[in-house]
Amino acid sequence: MKKYQVIANTIRKRILSGVYPPKTMIPDQKQFAEEFDVSMITVKKALDGLAREGLIFKKSGLGTFVLGKIPLGGTYDSPANAFDGLSAQQGTDRVDSVPLTFELAFPTPAVAEKLDCKTSEPVYDILRLRKLDGKPFILEHTYMPVRLVPDLTDGILKGSIYHYIHEDLKLAFGGAYRQIHASEPTDQDRQYLNAGEHTPMLEVEQVVWLANGENVEYSTSRNVFDQRSYTVIDVNDF
């Protein structure tokens, strides 16, 4: 574990547990440097990370302050930036994955473009219903190149694909590009998510790439409008 991560984790814990309450100033970088026995620039790196998470903000010339808990957001919110996937966010015991279709196919030109691969490269075409506490929650349509995610089984689909990629295949995620939109319900939404004739749907369309730059996933995740929102924290100047 890197030093700046240890420092960030420690300070984050203090903020969340109330040791450093909202709107108050936290110790300055020099004090942290002494406490953790590191240089000031390493403390700064840790604080930069916390600022990007929206936990603190820094006023040059004044100090570093805890940012009050922001009163938006409900229980079913998901951070728009998260690689851990639904299972890790809500807890493995609460999430149930039901594979609806699991097929091998050649990608359409549109899908091949998103995955940045040839149309001759075999991909999985996976449709899963994700349930939360036994109730239909998200309908997830995923394409993945077989080459990058070999030996995918029905058993894995019932759990977490991300867990398989990360823990078993030892692949690291590099990043994701997501587009969030609203849309009208499809027949599948009505069938699997209990959407009504005109229930608004929220859809997240995403391309995920690995640390080595290869696109590993193109997927759409749909949920009924009042079941889930996405949240974005955005900090100026980083």
Place this chain on the structure above:
Amino acid sequence: MKKYQVIANTIRKRILSGVYPPKTMIPDQKQFAEEFDVSMITVKKALDGLAREGLIFKKSGLGTFVLGKIPLGGTYDSPANAFDGLSAQQGTDRVDSVPLTFELAFPTPAVAEKLDCKTSEPVYDILRLRKLDGKPFILEHTYMPVRLVPDLTDGILKGSIYHYIHEDLKLAFGGAYRQIHASEPTDQDRQYLNAGEHTPMLEVEQVVWLANGENVEYSTSRNVFDQRSYTVIDVNDF
């Protein structure tokens, strides 16, 4: 202008103009350090920023590569992280703002909580219809404390509030917290945005704070589902 910003801007320009094409390796940090006559750590800081923007990715031990243009996204997408506002994104000449209501009020407890102010603190209650190329685009309901944004006039509302805050009041934005959801259309949506009886709506609810940590805006922006999406780039490990 800081050195790392100059370097980042220069390299960004080279990527966007095709000097460094997608999927190719760019010069290593040592070369950039010599070219710009800075230390390697300053080059790294510039590259970190570009990586967060999703332009490049780095493979430790191998090099730094240009990330191919991602094929999601349409004309009306907005980056979910943007402080410049609609006018700057789409161009002042294309955006028209029509103030529908512009009132002084005491905030409801719910609004006061979002703005982190007392219910005795006067706020503006602003409803604006934003038009793009003359067509209704976004319905924006904004609350702002009068104390932080004094002397707001109808004329400013017809242009860009953000421009006024940034250029005239010389206030810097610190960050924003956004929640994105789908919802059913309201009567206002039908009246001003030409939404039908059941047209799905996309809503962005946000709290914006200044560099000094004070909450300056609580707003909701609504648009018809197929008119606009929001995009998020998300990079692992920063």
Place this chain on the structure above:
DNA sequence: CAGTGGTCTAGACCACCTA
């Protein structure tokens, strides 16, 4: 003025990848 965070350096050392 003193105190804060921000930038930048030269250089050491480590982790990782390819060969």
Place this chain on the structure above:
DNA sequence: AGGTGGTCTAGACCACTGG
């Protein structure tokens, strides 16, 4: 082994804030 990016340091200097 050689090259890449990543971490970390000690310390200099600057920009900004408040009293």
